[in-house]
């Protein structure tokens with residue numbers, strides 16, 4: 001079932017839970033080899049014994065009745081995420097549980113082209129959301145290779161909308177580049193909410209944003225992006241929406257503000 005929705009800037013945001021499970025053996029490594037630079041103190045602060053991933057997508061419904069889907073989950077048993085993720089994803093059942101048909105989705109924003117975020121965009125070789133345009137950063141499209149390019153990007157064909165940098169896609173809903181995890185990674189801002197894709201993978205990176213993720217394309221750039229994004233959210237006491245945390249919404253408070261009100 002979808003997680004309970006929240007409203008930001010008049011937009012109803014419903015987290016859809018596509019899948020829950022550990023990373024498969026093809027990618028799985030011990031946590032301290034997955035999150036580089038995390039110490040015993042960092043791990044103690046988040047109380048993490050293991051990493052069970054949720055795979056969240058987000059459904060946005062704005063006051064003008066536009067429907068926007070952010071990410072499409074892990075896809076089916078034949079898709080590119082099947083090598084390592086707990087396929088098949090339940091995205092379509094989650095969309096139905098939210099009261100929608102696939103035809104109702106107007107826009108799909110793909111935060112990036114990893115298989116667990118884009119895998120559900122195509123089913124049986126055709127777009128899963130037939131009336132949607134699919135927003136991607138140009139840097140991401142220039143970078144992608146292999147099964148995601150062949151099995152997801154090419155079948156999307158003319159429905160792709162390539163973006164260069166920041167784009168206000170609807171009133172109060174903005175796509176912003178957040179590169180590093182992949183070259184054209186993007187996030188979606190809705191009022192004080194940021195849907196950050198894989199900018200933050202694990203709660204330990206909230207404790208220290210300089211903790212690197214082993215599968216970042218450019219780990220230094222990802223760390224700089226993460227630190228800047230978290231600062232920006234904390235300064236306005238905003239909310240981070242994550243793909244892989246157990247709880248989809250994490251409220252971030254400005255530490256300076258908190259110290260004034262112990």
Ligand SMILES: [Zn+2]
Pocket residue numbers: 003016017018054055056246248
């Ligand atoms: Zn979930």
Ligand SMILES: [Zn+2]
Pocket residue numbers: 112114181198
């Ligand atoms: Zn990723």
